[in-house]
Amino acid sequence: ISSAHMRTTVKEFGAELLAKSRLLYELQGALAGDIRHGALVAHYQPQVNYAEGRLIGMEALVRWQHPARGLVSPGSFIAVAESSDKIYQVDLQVLEHVCRDMRAWLDAGLPDLPVSLNFSRRSLLHPDVIGDLQRLLTLYGIPGRLLEFEVTESLLVETPELLSPRVAEFRAMGIRIAIDDFGTGYSNLDAINSFSFDRLKVDRQFVHGVASNKRVAGLFRLIQGIAEVFDVELVCEGLELEEDRAWLAERGSHCVQGWYFSPARTPRDIAAILAAVKARGADAPPLSLDEL
Ligand code: C2E
Ligand code: MG
Ligand code: MG
Numbered sequence: 001i002s003s004a005h006m007r008t009t010v011k012e013f014g015a016e017l018l019a020k021s022r023l024l025y026e027l028q029g030a031l032a033g034d035i036r037h038g039a040l041v042a043h044y045q046p047q048v049n050y051a052e053g054r055l056i057g058m059e060a061l062v063r064w065q066h067p068a069r070g071l072v073s074p075g076s077f078i079a080v081a082e083s084s085d086k087i088y089q090v091d092l093q094v095l096e097h098v099c100r101d102m103r104a105w106l107d108a109g110l111p112d113l114p115v116s117l118n119f120s121r122r123s124l125l126h127p128d129v130i131g132d133l134q135r136l137l138t139l140y141g142i143p144g145r146l147l148e149f150e151v152t153e154s155l156l157v158e159t160p161e162l163l164s165p166r167v168a169e170f171r172a173m174g175i176r177i178a179i180d181d182f183g184t185g186y187s188n189l190d191a192i193n194s195f196s197f198d199r200l201k202v203d204r205q206f207v208h209g210v211a212s213n214k215r216v217a218g219l220f221r222l223i224q225g226i227a228e229v230f231d232v233e234l235v236c237e238g239l240e241l242e243e244d245r246a247w248l249a250e251r252g253s254h255c256v257q258g259w260y261f262s263p264a265r266t267p268r269d270i271a272a273i274l275a276a277v278k279a280r281g282a283d284a285p286p287l288s289l290d291e292l
């Protein structure tokens with residue numbers, strides 16, 4: 001390596017570090033405020049059972065209302081937050097948003113659908129998490145059965161001895177557990193076998209193009225088989241195409257989440273969707289796409 005090359009490499013590395021520390025600094029500021037005036041907000045992506053034409057729940061996805069950059073998606077700051085303790089504050093703020101939004105929906109007499117949250121490894125293992133959870137659930141009067149924590153597959157393999165007792169505590173509070181992004185981690189069947197969970201979320205990679213790509217289809221069927229063995233519900237992430245939806249439906253897989261139905265929506269939009277669901281009543285025909 002030439003010294004000139006070395007200099008540019010060091011310079012680029014320095015610039016990256018600087019950008020990262022600036023982001024962390026700004027995130028610190030965003031996290032300092034009250035959640036009511038918070039810079040972090042939760043948006044919600046509907047999950048649908050297509051066969052039954054029912055809304056079955058939604059996933060909370062954090063967004064950062066940045067004064068200069070606008071609405072920032074988690075892809076650009078979660079990884080940075082995960083490298084520090086900030087991630088716990090992020091996840092806790094999202095949890096509080098979810099509890100507060102659910103309280104508002106329940107007070108308005110809207111249907112009580114479960115909400116899934118993404119909890120990072122540090123957050124799941126944080127010493128205060130059980131206490132903070134109990135405090136927020138009590139404060140907002142939210143039953144644990146209305147929450148689900150999404151745990152990525154790789155986490156199960158990395159720290160099973162720490163994670164299992166923690167997950168048992170969550171489940172004792174009625175909180176459901178989903179394995180997120182399934183198929184992209186280690187897919188270690190032994191680790192999955194010794195773990196208690198309620199739902200399996202197939203990563204978008206094994207959903208998108210399933211109707212047209214033989215290999216994707218084969219991998220999807222493998223994952224579907226795993227969900228059958230564990231007797232858990234399969235949720236297909238990232239459904240975008242009608243042909244993929246039809247292919248999945250033919251194979252009895254109906255629980256989907258994706259832009260085909262809806263992107264993540266603001267709490268206000270979700271309230272309107274819940275009101276529409278309520279107005280339809282029990283014998284209503286299946287949900288139509290334009291209701292979502
Ligand atoms: P994830 O948990 O796998 O969430 C699904 C991501 O896929 C979301 O991106 C969602 O907007 C996107 N998505 C949904 N439907 C489609 C589709 O049909 N096509 C495509 N191409 N994408 C779709 P988002 O909101 O940018 O979130 C990215 C990731 O950030 C999440 O992946 C999750 O791992 C993480 N994340 C989000 N919110 C939180 C949070 O509150 N705490 C933590 N720790 N992580 C979070
Ligand atoms: Mg998720
Ligand atoms: Mg996912």
Ligand code: MG
Binds near residue numbers: 181
């Ligand atoms: Mg994903």
